[in-house]
Amino acid sequence: MAPLRFSANVSWLFPELASLPARLRAAGSSGFQAAEIGWPYAEPPEALARAAREAGLQLVLINTPPGDREKGEMGLGAVPGRQAAFREGLEQAVLYAKALGCPRIHLMAGRVPQGADRAAVRGEMETVFLENLRHAAGVLAQENLVGLLEPINTRVTDPRYFLDTPQQGRTPPARALCCPSASGAALGLTVPAPVCPQRQPSYRRLGAPTSSYRCCWKTKATKALWAASTSLKETR
Secondary structure, eight states, rough: OOOOOEEEETTTTOOTSSSSHHHHHHHHHTEEEETEEEETTOOHHHHHHHHHHHHEEEEEEEEEEOOOHHHHHOOTTTOTTOOOHHHHHHHHHHHHHHTOOOOOEEEOOOOOTTTTTHHHHHHHHHHHHHHHHHHHHHHHHHOOOEEOOOOOOOOOOOTTTTTTHHHHTTTHHHHHHGTTOOOOOOEEOOOOGGOOSSOOOOOEEOSSSSSOOSOSHHHHHHHHHHHHOOOOGGGG
């Protein structure tokens, strides 16, 4: 097994610092060699790239834009009626990734619409997700970028998030990223919050593209997640 390497998610770490460039500098000073940013879009990419470079950090992951946060959106990949906005956000994410030298983009699935029954809308959301992932596969292949799918637990972290299990991340919607033209795809896993007594830190494993997780409490929990994760490339 490859040595574990971690990156600092500065969207969550160092909350006492207001700006992302300041958090990147703090991450570098704390000994990190890599960092990720959930949503970098409030800052000019040049400022973020400069801060990362000065801190000796490689930026390894950003998310696609969340959508309208005031309306409760948290990603748009599987949200019916928001296909155009997802594609616009993907274009913005690609521009930022290229400017930052960042090789991965987390393609956020988004939430089940407010008031909707998950089982009732699942089929429609999977159809939308598949359509958007096929589009993303072509875009990312042209730019030599990797798309990341990250199931988020719905018990504590985000009860309405659509992509909530590793199995769901490896079935038809996810396989859209595994077409021969795609540059690569990966499955991210997040440790459920109950196993993490310290909720603030957020780390991502970089030794393989499949095993991102948040603040592992025990080595046993880490090993269990690593054993459960599978690269989407291996499912072709």
